[in-house]
Amino acid sequence: MCGIIGILGTKPAAPRILEALRRLEYRGYDSAGIATLDSGEMFRVRAPGKLKNLEAAMESVKTPGNAGIGHTRWATHGAPNENNAHPHTAGRVAIVHNGIIENFRELREEAEAKGCEFKTQTDSETIAHLVEIELDAGKPPFEAVKTTIAKLRGAFGVAIIIKGEEDLMFGARKGSPLIIGVGNEETYLGSDAFAVAPFTDKVIYLKEGEWCALTRHSINVFNDDGEQVAYTIDTVLGVADVVDKGPYRHYMLKEIFEQPESTARTIGAYVNAVDQTAQLPNEQELDFTSFDRVYIIACGTAYYAGCVAKYWFEKYAKLPVETDIASEFRYREPALSKNALAIFVTQSGETADTLAALRYCQENGLTTAAVVNVPTSTIARESDAILPTLAGAEVGVASTKAFTAQLCSLASLAVIAGRARGVLTEKDETHLTEQLMQIPGRITEALKVENAAKELAVDLSKARDVLYLGRGTMFPIAMEGALKLKEISYIHAEGYAAGELKHGPIALIDENTPVVMIAPTDPLLEKTISNMQEVAARHGKVLLITDENGAKVGADTPAWTLIAPSCDPFIAPILYSVPIQLLAYYVAVEKGTDVDQPRNLAKSVTVE
Ligand code: F6R
Numbered sequence: 001m002c003g004i005i006g007i008l009g010t011k012p013a014a015p016r017i018l019e020a021l022r023r024l025e026y027r028g029y030d031s032a033g034i035a036t037l038d039s040g041e042m043f044r045v046r047a048p049g050k051l052k053n054l055e056a057a058m059e060s061v062k063t064p065g066n067a068g069i070g071h072t073r074w075a076t077h078g079a080p081n082e083n084n085a086h087p088h089t090a091g092r093v094a095i096v097h098n099g100i101i102e103n104f105r106e107l108r109e110e111a112e113a114k115g116c117e118f119k120t121q122t123d124s125e126t127i128a129h130l131v132e133i134e135l136d137a138g139k140p141p142f143e144a145v146k147t148t149i150a151k152l153r154g155a156f157g158v159a160i161i162i163k164g165e166e167d168l169m170f171g172a173r174k175g176s177p178l179i180i181g182v183g184n185e186e187t188y189l190g191s192d193a194f195a196v197a198p199f200t201d202k203v204i205y206l207k208e209g210e211w212c213a214l215t216r217h218s219i220n221v222f223n224d225d226g227e228q229v230a231y232t233i234d235t236v237l238g239v240a241d242v243v244d245k246g247p248y249r250h251y252m253l254k255e256i257f258e259q260p261e262s263t264a265r266t267i268g269a270y271v272n273a274v275d276q277t278a279q280l281p282n283e284q285e286l287d288f289t290s291f292d293r294v295y296i297i298a299c300g301t302a303y304y305a306g307c308v309a310k311y312w313f314e315k316y317a318k319l320p321v322e323t324d325i326a327s328e329f330r331y332r333e334p335a336l337s338k339n340a341l342a343i344f345v346t347q348s349g350e351t352a353d354t355l356a357a358l359r360y361c362q363e364n365g366l367t368t369a370a371v372v373n374v375p376t377s378t379i380a381r382e383s384d385a386i387l388p389t390l391a392g393a394e395v396g397v398a399s400t401k402a403f404t405a406q407l408c409s410l411a412s413l414a415v416i417a418g419r420a421r422g423v424l425t426e427k428d429e430t431h432l433t434e435q436l437m438q439i440p441g442r443i444t445e446a447l448k449v450e451n452a453a454k455e456l457a458v459d460l461s462k463a464r465d466v467l468y469l470g471r472g473t474m475f476p477i478a479m480e481g482a483l484k485l486k487e488i489s490y491i492h493a494e495g496y497a498a499g500e501l502k503h504g505p506i507a508l509i510d511e512n513t514p515v516v517m518i519a520p521t522d523p524l525l526e527k528t529i530s531n532m533q534e535v536a537a538r539h540g541k542v543l544l545i546t547d548e549n550g551a552k553v554g555a556d557t558p559a560w561t562l563i564a565p566s567c568d569p570f571i572a573p574i575l576y577s578v579p580i581q582l583l584a585y586y587v588a589v590e591k592g593t594d595v596d597q598p599r600n601l602a603k604s605v606t607v608e
Contacts, residue, residue, distance in 0.1 A: 006189035017070035028078035029072035038065025078121030155260035155440030172211035175260030244419030252396035270412030307476035312414035326353035349377020457586035481580035
């Protein structure tokens with residue numbers, strides 16, 4: 001999980017950057033680096049591994065000057081070595097970057113066509129070259145950065161410095177958080193308030209799409225269109241906690257908004273963006289040609305991630321999948337195939353039933369793999385293979401970013417399996433990895449439904465029961481939507497396959513039972529829309545969650561509509577998780593419940 005720090009200070013920057021990087025260590029990283037500016041020159045030092053390696057390198061490589069940027073890198077594109085470590089430079093420019101630049105391939109080709117030579121396998125280096133190209137064309141730094149930022153698609157947080165400009169630093173935020181620290185004749189950039197905590201408790205939380213130009217005495221913030229915007233300075237209390245809420249009212253909302261970053265990290269672990277291939281991270285090995293089926297076993301939200309994965313594995317790898325609720329699994333004395341892979345999906349890695357199911361499978365000679373967020377957990381340690389989700393610490397009891405990270409790992413795994421089993425061609429793999437790369441950027445767009453979800457929540461919070469319906473991969477998303485709503489708002493909710501409506505649940509429909517239909521544009525859209533009409537014909541009030549096209553198809557029926565970004569059906573379950581999370585969150589806020597600590601629930605369920 002990458003960390004960013006930038007300092008325009010009044011005393012030597014490098015030791016202070018190192019101090020800030022130490023505070024970012026909790027996020028996890030596998031290389032680090034610093035670039036500083038002094039007397040018209042730029043200096044840079046980087047090292048793989050822990051910060052002590054960087055510190056040792058700093059003894060021989062001098063990094064003088066009062067201005068600089070630093071980074072802790074969790075490898076995504078490219079191996080965790082010194083060459084791929086940030087800051088990246090091109091000519092006069094040095095940058096540090098978190099997230100994924102979705103269109104970096106075309107931007108890189110454009111830069112290469114103009115004679116730029118790339119030194120790394122990273123998407124990040126592209127940003128430095130783009131700024132340098134604009135400077136070469138005679139643009140002043142401000143214009144060069146503005147033009148570059150406008151070209152970047154995806155999810156990113158970035159800090160930029162330029163040789164010869166020792167009182168100037170740029171930052172940009174799209175998807176990945178970035179804050180400005182306001183000091184006494186000093187300014188800072190940080191990936192969170194914790195990074196700048198040694199220097200100041202006054203911070204400006206950049207909003208989505210904003211970027212900034214800083215000097216030691218001035219702060220200018222701009223929106224997506226390059227227009228200057230107002231900002232507020234917050235005083236941060238309690239930044240001693242590694243996981244603070246930042247500008248958010250609840251951890252859950254913060255974690256919902258962290259999803260561009262958490263999905264980018266997770267996808268980065270599985271997808272090689274340069275080759276457009278998918279592979280298992282950390283030299284893990286699973287021979288998908290040797291498995292005749294897959295069991296996916298988990299509890300709650302993690303189980304629903306497994307239910308989505310069933311669709312992916314069967315479609316893209318032609319591998320039969322059985323999904324099981326962990327608490328049921330071992331007691332039903334399942335007839336297990338010895339040639340099966342058993343996958344355990346778990347955020348905490350400590351869930352008692354999931355752990356018991358893992359041990360049961362091992363006793364029965366199955367190969368086991370854990371899709372797990374806590375790499376040191378019992379389930380991670382006891383499984384044959386660890387398939388990490390890099391969601392970062394999840395504090396809110398209702399799982400959000402861990403769920404979408406699980407989906408990202410499982411989607412990548414289905415592509416890996418499909419390729420290994422000869423079901424997917426190289427072209428299919430390229431297409432599907434391209435879609436995976438788009439997730440962080442599309443989630444950033446999906447988060448824009450926030451205000452609409454907040455307004456709808458006022459009506460929805462009055463309901464006693466809510467039904468969620470979806471087809472295909474949207475069926476498990478409907479179940480997850482219902483679970484999210486019931487656990488934090490205490491409103492009774494159920495998720496059904498939309499086609500099941502007529503087989504029972506339709507009896508519940510009346511004007512007091514809202515129905516949430518989750519229907520992206522895919523081959524099942526029209527069928528789901530007909531189910532919606534069946535609901536409307538019985539005076540049920542429908543909330544349709546769809547894209548622009550779906551809204552046109554279902555135009556006259558829904559009482560309310562939430563528009564999500566259009567996307568390939570492959571990644572739709574990941575993007576459509578966002579509106580259902582925001583909806584549940586705002587209904588709970590409307591009802592005044594304890595969102596982060598809902599009654600009777602625990603974050604980690606270590607008893608049966
Ligand atoms: C719901 C939720 C739970 C967990 C379940 C499994 O929002 O978080 O349903 O998904 O308790 O927990 P883990 O993933 O830690 O095994």
